[in-house]
Amino acid sequence: MTGVLVVDDHPIVLAGLAALIESDGGLELVAAVRSAADALAVTARPDIALLDLRLPDGDGITLGAQLKRRWPGLRAVLFTMHADDQSVIRSLGSGLDGYLLKDSDPDDVLAAIHSAARGTLVLGRGTQAAVIAAAAAAPPPAVLAALDSRDLEILELLAQGLPTGQVAARLFLAPKTIRNRVSDMLAKLGVATREEAIALGRAGGLGRAKA
Numbered sequence: 001m002t003g004v005l006v007v008d009d010h011p012i013v014l015a016g017l018a019a020l021i022e023s024d025g026g027l028e029l030v031a032a033v034r035s036a037a038d039a040l041a042v043t044a045r046p047d048i049a050l051l052d053l054r055l056p057d058g059d060g061i062t063l064g065a066q067l068k069r070r071w072p073g074l075r076a077v078l079f080t081m082h083a084d085d086q087s088v089i090r091s092l093g094s095g096l097d098g099y100l101l102k103d104s105d106p107d108d109v110l111a112a113i114h115s116a117a118r119g120t121l122v123l124g125r126g127t128q129a130a131v132i133a134a135a136a137a138a139p140p141p142a143v144l145a146a147l148d149s150r151d152l153e154i155l156e157l158l159a160q161g162l163p164t165g166q167v168a169a170r171l172f173l174a175p176k177t178i179r180n181r182v183s184d185m186l187a188k189l190g191v192a193t194r195e196e197a198i199a200l201g202r203a204g205g206l207g208r209a210k211a
Contacts (some may be wrong), residue, residue, distance in 0.1 A: 003030040005046035007039045007063065008079070009056050013044060017050065017109075024110050035064045045071050045095045048113055053080035060085070064096045078166045079109070089203070094165070098122025109192065111188040119189030146188040152206070154181055159198050159207025 004021050006029070018032040030046040033039050036058035039049070049067050051060035064076030077098035078091050088099050098116050100109060101124050107178045112122045147155065150171075157167040164182075168175045180196060189197050201207060 001028045002026060002048060002113070003028045003044070003114060004048040005039065005042060005067075005072045006032045006048045007036070007055065007060065008032075008047065008052040008055075009034045010052070013052075019047070020106050020109060021072075021113075022114075027113065039063055040066065043073065046074065048117055049074060049076045050079045050113065051076060053082050061091045061094050061096060061177070064091070065094045067196065068095060075119075077112065077116050077122055078116055087117065092121075094174070096203075098124070100124035119190070123196065133166060144189075144200070151185050153182065153199065155201040156206045158194070159201040161207070191195075 004027055006014060006017045008017065011034070018029055022026045030038075031042045032045050032179060033042065034056075036055050039051075040063075046170075048137060049064060053060045055063065057145060058160050060078050060080065064078070068074050068076055071118075075097040078087075078096060079100045079102060081088070081102045083087050083099075083101055092097050098121060100112055100122065104112070104124050107110070108124065112124060116122045117169065141146045144152070153171060154167060157170055164175050164178050167173075168178045182197070185193070186192065186197055189200055191197050191200065
């Protein structure tokens with residue numbers, strides 16, 4: 001059973017999320033609170049924290065980082081109506097584990113919670129473009145740290161704009177090997193597309209030699 005903490009200062013949203021979580025047999029609502037102070041006062045350890053970006057006494061990004069320091073292994077996901085580039089990248093750069101928009105379908109929200117619980121970086125509909133657009137900012141170091149040296153070599157060349165064939169030639173590998181490595185890399189990064197992986201690589205400083 002995955003325990004979920006929900007933090008949102010809008011009573012209707014809070015009640016809706018609480019009901020949604022309780023409707024899922026694999027999830028357990030640990031607490032539903034309306035402020036950062038109330039969240040920090042929760043004593044039962046959740047596995048997932050679903051956080052509004054703007055709270056009356058702080059913001060979800062700062063709160064998420066605080067909760068992750070308090071409970072190592074906690075997965076913190078923002079749930080907000082704001083998808084501006086700066087907020088998306090700041091949340092990932094602060095080590096948070098996902099960013100969802102409040103217009104997401106209920107089934108997508110539940111799927112995202114389960115994905116985050118499995119350790120996947122969650123980027124909801126409408127946020128992938130923000131990651132790509134804001135790729136000059138730093139991603140969470142843990143994301144790129146999941147890649148081995150060969151992955152980083154491949155991502156460096158992809159971030160420079162090289163197609164698969166040229167990457168393969170540079171590294172003396174078969175194109176199929178590159179494609180397979182890229183598929184594995186997407187899983188390690190917790191993203192769905194090659195473009196998102198390249199964006200995170202560029203955000204981490206890769207590919208700048210030919211940017």
